[in-house]
Amino acid sequence: MSSQKKEITITIDGKEIKTQWGKTILEVARENGIYIPTMCYLTKVEPIASCRMCVVNVEGVDGMILSCQEKAVDGAVINTNTADIWRERQKIMELYDVNHPLECGVCDKSGECELQNKTLEFEVDTQEFTAKDQHRPTQNWGFISYDPSLCIMCERCVRVCNEIVGDEALQISVGGYKSTIVNVKQDDDCMECGECMAVCPVGALVSTDFKYSSNAWELSPIPASCSHCSSHCQLYYEVKHESIDNPQEKIYRVTNEFEYSSLCGAGRFAFDFENRVNAKDKEAFNKAVDALKKAETIRFASVITNEEALLLQKISQISGAKLVCDDAYAYSQFIKAYSQTSGKRFYGSDLKSLSKSQMSIVLGTRLYDDAPMVKYHLATSVKREKAQVAYLHPIEDKRLQNLVTKFVKYEPGSEEGVVALLANILIDKSKLDEDAKKWLDNLDIGYISAESNVSEEELDEIKAMMWKKKSFTLIAGEDLYKHPKAKNIAKILGLIDRYSNFELLIIPPASNTMGVSLICDLSDKASGYTVGYNSVGDFVMSSLGDGDIDMPALNQQEGTFTTIDKRVVPTNPALGYNGYELLDIAREAFGLNYEYIIDLTSQLPEEKGFKNIAFDNLPDEFGIDGENKRGYLIDNSEVSSKLLPDDTDDIESFDGTIVYLCNDRGNFNPFTNKSKMFENRGELRGSKQFATAAKISDGDIVKFKVADIEFERVFSIDTSLKGTIALNPIYDIGLSSFAISSYRFNKAKIEKVGRSNE
Amino acid sequence: MSMEEFKDRNVGVQNYRMLDLEPNPETGMDKFKQVVKRSVKLELFTGLKVTFREMFNALFRGEMHTTKYPFEKLPISPRYRAIHEMKRLLESGHYRCIGCGLCEKICIANCIRMDTRYDENQRKEVSEYTINFGRCIFCGYCAEVCPELAIVHGGRYETASEQRASYSTFEDMLTPLDQLAQQSEYPGFGAVSADADEKIKKTPLAY
Ligand code: SF4
Numbered sequence: 001m002s003s004q005k006k007e008i009t010i011t012i013d014g015k016e017i018k019t020q021w022g023k024t025i026l027e028v029a030r031e032n033g034i035y036i037p038t039m040c041y042l043t044k045v046e047p048i049a050s051c052r053m054c055v056v057n058v059e060g061v062d063g064m065i066l067s068c069q070e071k072a073v074d075g076a077v078i079n080t081n082t083a084d085i086w087r088e089r090q091k092i093m094e095l096y097d098v099n100h101p102l103e104c105g106v107c108d109k110s111g112e113c114e115l116q117n118k119t120l121e122f123e124v125d126t127q128e129f130t131a132k133d134q135h136r137p138t139q140n141w142g143f144i145s146y147d148p149s150l151c152i153m154c155e156r157c158v159r160v161c162n163e164i165v166g167d168e169a170l171q172i173s174v175g176g177y178k179s180t181i182v183n184v185k186q187d188d189d190c191m192e193c194g195e196c197m198a199v200c201p202v203g204a205l206v207s208t209d210f211k212y213s214s215n216a217w218e219l220s221p222i223p224a225s226c227s228h229c230s231s232h233c234q235l236y237y238e239v240k241h242e243s244i245d246n247p248q249e250k251i252y253r254v255t256n257e258f259e260y261s262s263l264c265g266a267g268r269f270a271f272d273f274e275n276r277v278n279a280k281d282k283e284a285f286n287k288a289v290d291a292l293k294k295a296e297t298i299r300f301a302s303v304i305t306n307e308e309a310l311l312l313q314k315i316s317q318i319s320g321a322k323l324v325c326d327d328a329y330a331y332s333q334f335i336k337a338y339s340q341t342s343g344k345r346f347y348g349s350d351l352k353s354l355s356k357s358q359m360s361i362v363l364g365t366r367l368y369d370d371a372p373m374v375k376y377h378l379a380t381s382v383k384r385e386k387a388q389v390a391y392l393h394p395i396e397d398k399r400l401q402n403l404v405t406k407f408v409k410y411e412p413g414s415e416e417g418v419v420a421l422l423a424n425i426l427i428d429k430s431k432l433d434e435d436a437k438k439w440l441d442n443l444d445i446g447y448i449s450a451e452s453n454v455s456e457e458e459l460d461e462i463k464a465m466m467w468k469k470k471s472f473t474l475i476a477g478e479d480l481y482k483h484p485k486a487k488n489i490a491k492i493l494g495l496i497d498r499y500s501n502f503e504l505l506i507i508p509p510a511s512n513t514m515g516v517s518l519i520c521d522l523s524d525k526a527s528g529y530t531v532g533y534n535s536v537g538d539f540v541m542s543s544l545g546d547g548d549i550d551m552p553a554l555n556q557q558e559g560t561f562t563t564i565d566k567r568v569v570p571t572n573p574a575l576g577y578n579g580y581e582l583l584d585i586a587r588e589a590f591g592l593n594y595e596y597i598i599d600l601t602s603q604l605p606e607e608k609g610f611k612n613i614a615f616d617n618l619p620d621e622f623g624i625d626g627e628n629k630r631g632y633l634i635d636n637s638e639v640s641s642k643l644l645p646d647d648t649d650d651i652e653s654f655d656g657t658i659v660y661l662c663n664d665r666g667n668f669n670p671f672t673n674k675s676k677m678f679e680n681r682g683e684l685r686g687s688k689q690f691a692t693a694a695k696i697s698d699g700d701i702v703k704f705k706v707a708d709i710e711f712e713r714v715f716s717i718d719t720s721l722k723g724t725i726a727l728n729p730i731y732d733i734g735l736s737s738f739a740i741s742s743y744r745f746n747k748a749k750i751e752k753v754g755r756s757n758e
Numbered sequence: 759m760s761m762e763e764f765k766d767r768n769v770g771v772q773n774y775r776m777l778d779l780e781p782n783p784e785t786g787m788d789k790f791k792q793v794v795k796r797s798v799k800l801e802l803f804t805g806l807k808v809t810f811r812e813m814f815n816a817l818f819r820g821e822m823h824t825t826k827y828p829f830e831k832l833p834i835s836p837r838y839r840a841i842h843e844m845k846r847l848l849e850s851g852h853y854r855c856i857g858c859g860l861c862e863k864i865c866i867a868n869c870i871r872m873d874t875r876y877d878e879n880q881r882k883e884v885s886e887y888t889i890n891f892g893r894c895i896f897c898g899y900c901a902e903v904c905p906e907l908a909i910v911h912g913g914r915y916e917t918a919s920e921q922r923a924s925y926s927t928f929e930d931m932l933t934p935l936d937q938l939a940q941q942s943e944y945p946g947f948g949a950v951s952a953d954a955d956e957k958i959k960k961t962p963l964a965y
């Protein structure tokens with residue numbers, strides 16, 4: 001290990017460079033501003049080494065060396081650009097251009113195409129070679145289209161799909177000039193994230209929706225953060241006027257810094273959730289001012305910026321109204337309880353350390369649907385670190401089969417028991433103090449194991465997975481926060497954090513839950529006259545456009561979000577907004593005289609770890625080595641911890657037909673569901689066994705009530721599911737989707753009311 | 759270089775000659791006499807003779823020299839850069855424009871705008887195309903950059919309009935389908951040269 005940090009000196013193109021051992025020649029060159037052309041290289045994955053463009057000469061070494069792959073060694077003298085190398089690279093470009101269709105004129109990639117750029121750079125103006133042309137029709141994979149004749153077989157797409165996304169959907173079908181990329185999961189399991197499309201250097205993989213609608217150079221990229229989930233990934237909304245007849249700006253597509261960061265399908269394709277209004281509605285505004293003045297409760301969704309959350313906090317301090325945010329309340333209580341036993345203000349892990357973790361336990365989340373970025377980083381850990389993954393959940397997820405080493409099924413409702421069982425095997429008992437030891441000894445393992453249906457053999461297997469591993473992560477998810485015993489679960493997790501090698505990652509359930517839970521003093525129940533801001537209430541202010549007054553959506557606002565990495569990241573408005581926003585109402589009602597909402601960025605509470613940095617001074621970039629330099633990290637200070645978990649005596653699990661509230665297929669909430677590519681009428685999906693238990697069949701229209709909401713849905717059988725738990729999405733029920741305070745698993749009486757016509 | 763010869767402004771030998779004119783009349787009487795003399799001698803008609811001759815020739819002998827604009831227009835050089843035309847493919851009649859957007863990008867007056875989309879035949883369709891002639895400076899860049907010889911400058915030079923901005927749409931500029939046979943190739947800058955046939959090379963894709 002010590003040699004890793006060894007200082008070395010190398011010479012590139014006559015420039016003497018001091019660096020550390022362990023970096024490739026290309027990395028060192030890039031860090032020092034020396035240009036080496038590449039075609040297949042992608043910073044965020046391991047070197048692909050398929051293009052040979054990056055060749056360099058190392059003095060004393062015969063032949064040319066691939067700089068993207070070769071580590072720099074002490075004393076090496078490297079030349080990156082000799083006449084021979086140039087000729088070699090030109091030859092490579094000539095080969096790439098063989099049979100390449102001359103269709104830049106219509107190609108979506110034109111203007112930002114790496115093949116186009118490098119062909120010009122290396123002065124290839126004729127095609128000297130030829131190969132027999134193959135019939136390779138274009139393919140439509142849903143959101144993505146593939147044109148094999150434009151593909152240069154660089155393998156970037158295959159690599160990201162395996163190493164970053166973890167779907168393993170793309171494969172190479174080898175055959176010289178017949179080679180193509182095949183999508184083996186195009187019908188079911190490919191999550192349609194568009195990562196392959198983003199990294200494709202040519203126009204072979206393009207967005208089906210965007211295709212031919214605009215040239216790359218006409219679009220203006222607006223740097224922003226995705227607002228759909230707590231990862232708040234970096235992205236650019238690319239805008240242009242809608243058409244010749246309509247000068248209004250429209251988002252055409254989303255791109256990102258694909259060299260360094262990634263997006264999921266929702267971020268990339270569900271971008272058109274803006275709320276368009278034509279003019280300021282004075283009448284609605286006056287009503288909103290009155291409503292806010294007399295509100296006893298302000299109920300809101302955590303799909304909000306930090307600044308607006310702070311504005312609500314200020315309003316509540318002036319007017320005395322209670323703030324209610326169902327997701328953030330549950331989450332903040334959970335984190336608070338966790339801090340009491342762990343001694344940390346936040347969990348210690350983040351996405352980057354997850355990707356380096358060698359053993360992970362996933363608990364209480366349907367990870368694939370709840371938190372794609374967590375799944376991506378888990379996949380990276382499996383691919384690069386050969387990480388072992390234990391996935392504990394009541395429902396097995398077929399789509400994660402290739403990543404999960406051991407699936408452990410537990411009874412819904414028994415999470416407290418499962419966490420206690422984990423505590424029993426993970427905690428290093430020698431470190432425990434008396435009281436904690438007593439608590440642990442008090443656990444009735446036999447009883448808990450029987451009630452939660454997790455056998456001791458399974459626990460032993462999990463224990464065995466830790467063998468010889470050095471870094472560990474425990475991922476806790478959304479199922480736990482609204483569990484009736486959430487507090488105790490959190491406390492036990494805190495204990496595990498404190499007395500084991502595991503770092504925790506407690507996934508914030510919705511968009512800016514983390515920010516809201518830090519900024520606002522929340523109450524648990526709404527009472528009296530309630531104003532709903534993207535939530536239900538007597539007066540509703542809605543960014544979906546269905547309330548008493550319209551509000552801008554998050555792609556029309558500026559401000560910051562707090563991410564799962566505990567990072568404060570900036571976002572900018574992609575589209576204008578003609579109506580009133582929250583600040584206008586607050587100004588009128590309470591004299592909160594801020595000119596812009598971002599005046600509040602530097603006022604975010606420092607005692608909670610925020611920093612006094614003005615919005616315009618927030619950085620929004622990545623380092624050349626991929627280091628995330630966006631915004632700033634929140635301070636994670638120690639807090640005092642003394643408490644112990646309560647005794648885990650009665651574990652309540654339920655049986656019969658159970659409905660699990662779960663937004664699937666990358667459709668996170670009503671905002672993603674508003675976008676034209678995602679718009680979906682949710683179905684209740686269950687196994688054959690569920691159908692038998694509920695006495696219904698595929699295509700029936702069923703009625704049921706969970707979390708105080710009446711649902712009427714088409715039931716469909718999903719053969720990848722087992723057991724008597726059905727999945728019920730809540731992205732299509734409007735703002736009430738943000739006002740659910742119940743546990744995600746619910747017993748439900750399913751009643752058949754008809755047949756769907758399809 | 760010496761600037762001598764440029765500084766010498768005494769260019770050539772002058773051979774001006776004074777005309778042999780009567781002195782200008784000074785007194786009122788002199789002026790009166792001059793008028794009477796000129797009227798009686800019918801000097802006026804000496805001048806008008808040419809006019810009457812040309813009038814006679816034009817009206818009765820068919821030797822008209824005037825172009826009856828706007829009923830008649832003079833032919834204009836084929837390289838003149840006036841209102842744009844959009845050409846069609848001679849075989850299929852389909853418009854040549856492939857929607858590459860290069861003309862829109864290069865236009866220095868920013869007066870071209872186009873909408874494209876993915877059509878039912880999996881092609882890039884130009885769904886609308888306009889040029890704002892109120893802003894076009896007829897620089898010819900668009901015609902020069904077009905890889906398809908689709909947009910060219912035609913000979914229609916009248917650009918007066920009742921509005922400050924005058925737009926032309928795709929339909930206005932496209933060769934009407936019934937006149938496809940009369941569509942002439944643009945001989946100006948960027949057109950295929952006369953010896954194009956000899957210059958053409960076999961593409962390596964022929965096997
Ligand atoms: S992939 Fe690149 S080089 Fe190929 S047609 Fe498209 S723009 Fe041109």
Ligand code: SF4
Nearest residue numbers: 151152154155157200
């Ligand atoms: S589809 Fe694109 S990224 Fe994938 S191999 Fe082909 S050129 Fe490379």
Ligand code: SF4
Nearest residue numbers: 226229232233264267
């Ligand atoms: S939805 Fe979440 S994971 Fe997907 S792009 Fe947006 S922030 Fe990233």
Ligand code: SF4
Nearest residue numbers: 865894895897898900
């Ligand atoms: S002639 Fe010049 S100004 Fe006019 S449309 Fe073409 S490029 Fe634009």
Ligand code: SF4
Nearest residue numbers: 855856858859861904
């Ligand atoms: S440059 Fe030619 S082919 Fe390209 S969009 Fe303009 S008219 Fe069409």
Ligand code: FES
Nearest residue numbers: 049051052054068
């Ligand atoms: S960049 Fe090194 S082989 Fe492609």
